[in-house]
Amino acid sequence: MTRPEQRRRTAKQRILQAADDLFYNEGIHTVGIDRVIARAGVAKGSLYYSFAGKDDLVRDYLTHRHGKWAERVTAGIDAHTEPRARILAVYDVLGTLFAQPDYRGCAFMNATAEAAPDSVEAHAATTFRAWVHTLFLDLATDVGTGDPKQLAETLVLLYDGAVATAQMDKAPEAARTARRTAELILDNAGIPSASA
Amino acid sequence: MTRPEQRRRTAKQRILQAADDLFYNEGIHTVGIDRVIARAGVAKGSLYYSFAGKDDLVRDYLTHRHGKWAERVTAGIDAHTEPRARILAVYDVLGTLFAQPDYRGCAFMNATAEAAPDSVEAHAATTFRAWVHTLFLDLATDVGTGDPKQLAETLVLLYDGAVATAQMDKAPEAARTARRTAELILDNAGIPSASA
C-alpha cells in the first residue's frame, strides 16, 4: 500500500491531472499521448501500466470531471433549504465556474462535439446528461407547484444556455442572465421569493 | 468558362459538399482529407487545386454554414412584421432545424470545442457569434420597450440553450421550450401578443 500522504503523487494521479488539463483546454482528439506523458513527467510505459489505452484515460478524465462538478453543485444547493433558493443556487455555482479564467465550456459538450456515436465520450456524456436531468427534476418537484417536468425542462435549457453562451462569448455574466430568467419563471409559476 | 447548367457539379462544389457532410457529422479533426476526396469522388490533386489546404477548406465549410443559416433565419423573421412575432420566429426556425434527423448541434459550437485559440475555426466562430448578437439586438431594439441590450442577452441565452439541449439530449422540443420562455419574457417586458 502507498502511504496516503506521500511526498510525490503517484504516476497514475499525475497522468490523470495532466490529461485533465490538456484534454479540457485543447480537446481530446487534438492532444496526443506524448503530450500527456510529457506534461505529467512520466514514462510512456507508466501510462499503459495504469491505463488500458487512451480511451480508458479519456473515460477516467470525464468521470472525474463529472464527480467534481456534481460535488460542487450539490454543495451549492445544500447551502439552502427553500426549494426556490436551491434552484437558483445552481446558477450561482455556474457563475463561480464561469469566473475561472481558464473556463472553456462544458467538458461533456466539448467531448460530444468531437465524439463518434458509440465512443467513450458519447457514453460519458449520456450519463452526465442523465445526472443533469434528475438534478433539475428533483429540484423542480420540490417546489410542489405546476408541472415539475416542464419546469425542469426549462431550467435545463437555461443551464445549457448559460454554459454555451459563457463559452462562445467568454461572457461569465451569462450565469446572472440565466438566474434572472429562472427567477422570472418561478415567479410566474407561483413560487414567491420567501414564504411568509 | 464552364456552362452554368452543366450535368455534373464541379469538383470544388463536390468537395465542399462532401466536407460539409463529413465535418458536420463527425467533426473536423476526426475527418481526414482522404475521407473527403473519397466521398466527393475526386482526386487529391483537385482538392489542392481548388483549396490552399485543409484549413482553407474548413474556412469555406464554416462560411457556407453561416450563410445558409443566416438566410434561413432571416427568411423566417421576414415572414412577420410585428417585433414580437419576428423574435419568436427565430425559435420556430430552430424547431425546423432540430427536426432534421441528422441534426448534430451548431457547427460553430462543435468547431469551437475542438479548435485552437487562433485557428480558422475560432475566427469563423467569432464572426458567427457577432452575427447572432446583432441579430437579436436589432430584434430587441425594434420592440421599443425596456432595455434592448438586456433583452437581447436573454434571447441569445435561450437560443444557445435550445441549440445545446437539442444536441445533447436529441430533444427537438427544446425549441418550443425556448419559445415559450421567450414569450414569458416578452410579456413581462410589457410586449403583448398583439398590439390593439
Place this chain on the structure above:
DNA sequence: ACGACGCTAGACGGATCTGTCTAAATAAGC
C-alpha cells in the same frame, strides 16, 4: 489546331499518433 484550364491517378515524403516491447532502476510489502 493549339494552349490554358480543370481534373485524374497514385506514388511519395515527412510528420504524428497509438500502442508494444525490452531492460533495468527504484520502491514497497512481507
Place this chain on the structure above:
DNA sequence: GCTTATTTAGACAGATCCGTCTAGCGTCGT
C-alpha cells in the same frame, strides 16, 4: 532480505494524415 509492484527511457511497428509532385487526359475558348 527477498519478492513483487511500480516506474523509467527509449526504440520500434503500424497506421494515418497532410501536402507535394509527376504525368497525362479531356474540354473549351480562340
